[in-house]
Every structure is written in structure tokens, then in C-alpha cells.
Amino acid sequence: xxxxxxxxxxxxxxxxxxxxxxxxxxxxxxxxxxxxxxxxxxxxxxxxxxxxxxxxxxxxxxxxxxxxxxxxxxxxxxxxxxxxxxxxxxxxxxxxxxxxxxxxxxxxxxxxxxxxxxx
Numbered sequence: 001x002x003x004x005x006x007x008x009x010x011x012x013x014x015x016x017x018x019x020x021x022x023x024x025x026x027x028x029x030x031x032x033x034x035x036x037x038x039x040x041x042x043x044x045x046x047x048x049x050x051x052x053x054x055x056x057x058x059x060x061x062x063x064x065x066x067x068x069x070x071x072x073x074x075x076x077x078x079x080x081x082x083x084x085x086x087x088x089x090x091x092x093x094x095x096x097x098x099x100x101x102x103x104x105x106x107x108x109x110x111x112x113x114x115x116x117x118x119x
Contacts, residue, residue, distance in 0.1 A: 004067045005047050008055075011066055012041060015059050030054045 016026060027037035030051065039045035049063070056066045084090045109115075 003069065005043070007069050008047060008052060008066045009041055009043065012055055012059070026055065026058060029058045 012026070015021075016023065023037050023041060024034045027034045030037065031054070032051070036045065040047050040051065052063050052066055056063045059066070080093070084093050
């Protein structure tokens with residue numbers, strides 16, 4: 001199974017948990033059997049593009065959003081060269097880290113509310 005399918009399956013499972021829905025509920029809304037939906041969500045059957053489109057529609061998102069990797073799972077890494085020996089350099093580094101954390105919080109809020117500020 002490729003990473004996109006794994007990400008999509010994880011998002012569907014998380015969505016089911018968040019919405020308090022069962023595999024049966026999702027299967028009924030998509031128009032397939034509970035068994036087939038269960039096999040798709042365990043990776044035993046392929047998550048075909050047409051099924052992804054149907055599931056994404058039920059979830060209220062696009063297929064692209066369904067397939068996109070969840071960036072919150074990967075930690076951000078910041079690598080700097082040199083040393084921050086002076087107070088000014090340390091202050092600038094702290095300001096940069098604060099700005100990065102602030103940006104990540106804004107992205108998380110936008111994802112939670114469904115806003116897309118960069119379009």
C-alpha cells in the first residue's frame with residue numbers, strides 16, 4: 001500500500017472516530033457493503049479513485065485533501081549553522097522560533113476550521 005492510500009485510510013478512520021460513525025454508516029452513505037468498506041480500510045482491498053471521491057464527498061473534503069499527507073505527523077526540523085553567542089543573536093533566534101510556532105498554530109486552526117488562507 002502506498003503512502004497516499006495509508007494517509008487516506010488514516011484520515012477516514014480518524015474522521016469516523018471524530019464523527020462517532022461506524023464503518024457501516026460510511027458504507028451506507030457511499031453505497032457499498034460494510035464488508036467491502038472494512039476491507040478497504042484495512043488495506044485488504046484497493047482504495048480505488050472512484051471510492052476515494054465518494055468517501056471524500058461524504059467527509060466534506062476534496063480527494064486532494066484526503067490524499068494529502070498530514071503535516072502534523074511530521075515534526076518540523078530547524079537546523080542552523082554557527083553559534084548564538086550574543087544576547088542579540090539569542091533574542092533573534094527566540095523571535096524566529098516564536099514566529100514559527102505561531103505560524104504552526106495558525107495552520108492548525110485553519111485546518112480545524114476548514115479555512116484555506118493561501119488560495
